[in-house]
Amino acid sequence: MTSLDLKFVILFLFPVVTGSLGNVSLLCRFIFLYFSGCQSRVTDVILRHLTVANSLYILSRGIPETMAALGMEDFLNNIGCKLVFYLQAVGRGVSFSTTCLLSVFQAITISPRSSRWAELKVKALKCIGPCPAICWVLHMLLNIRVPMHVSDKRNNKNITNTIDFQYCSAMNSAKVENSIFAALSLSHNILCLKLMIWSSGSMVFILYRHKQQTQHIHRHISSRSSAETRASQSILLLVCTFVSVYALSSIMYVWFTLYDKTAWWLVKTSALTNACFPVASPFILMTREQIVCRPLWRK
Structure with a gap:
């Protein structure tokens, strides 16, 4: 193993370990609060799905990349390659959608209690339960084409139109007839980005007005208001992190389409960039927001 390979092992092993521990810790925390008889917030359901999606992406992308950096390039067969890339696509897509849902529902939650917002x-409270499940079904169907373009390196004879991931190979999507699926994915991404921008702007405006209205009060702010403010701030930071990572990932995707034969450093950089949000999100939520236990019998 060369020194360069050792560096990539460390680079991929770090997000796999830290990201898995962070997401599992956050998920266990929510489960513990639930079985302890604590009152859950409306956004906790979405957070649980977001944590599962992030964990799925980290494990399905990080572990194969780490093993490939260790020199084990042919450890997956054809079915294994298709399954791993399918899980990556579904996990990343659900993470995208649930982040959008989280920001939208939080904006609605802290909105003024006028007649229009009350309705x-x-x-929103009626839809919050099935919405994450719909996201899973949607991305499982939307990414059904992914296994068709992925195979192990032993079965792939066309080396001029593929992206080499060391452990698997994938056909370059820019040269595949997939305009319908590309249009669906692009429409979904644009819609989610618009909703995240709208909800983030709404939360900033609502929090600013709330701060202006409570400046004359001498620290007599209710605990509920403080909790909602902390939750909104953490979700805003989460959305900003996601948009930044998504912008970098989009640049990487453009580079993929420009290269006839993708450079190995571009593949590795893209993998590390896409792993940033799933790794960082649980720590943003745990450090910026105090998840406390409120008994169900208290109001």
Whole structure:
């Protein structure tokens, strides 16, 4: 193993270990609070799905990349390659959608209690349960084509139109007839980005107005208001992190389409860039927001 390979082992092993521990710790925390008889917030359901999606992506992308950096390039067969890349695509897509849902529902939760917003809050509370499940089904169907373009390196004879991931190979999507799926994915991404920008802007405006209205009060702010403010701030930071990582990933995708034969450093850099958000999100939520136990019998 060369020194360069050792560096990549460390680079991939660090996000796999830290990201897995962070997401599992956050998920266990939510489960513990649930079985302890604590009152859950409306966004906790989405956070649990986000944590599972992030863990799925980290494990399905980070472990194969780490093993490939260790020199084990042919450890997956054809079915294994298809399954790993399918799990990566579904996990990343669900993470995208649930982050959007999280920001939208939080904006609705802290919105003013006017008649219009009150009616919207009631409808949102009814939809919050099935929405994450719909995201999973949507991305499982949307990414059904991914296994068709992935194979192990032993079965792939066309080396001029593929991306080499060391452990598997994938056909370059820019040269595949997939305009319908590309249009669906692009429409979904643009819609989610617009919703995240709208909800983030709404939260900033609502929090600013709340701060202006409570400046004359001498630290007599209710604990509920403080908790909602902390939750909104953490979600805003989460959305900003996601948008930044998504912008970098989009640049990487453009580079993929420009290269006839993708450079190995571009593949590795893209993998590390895409892993940034799943690794960072649980620590943002745990450090910026105090997840406390509120008994169900208290109001």
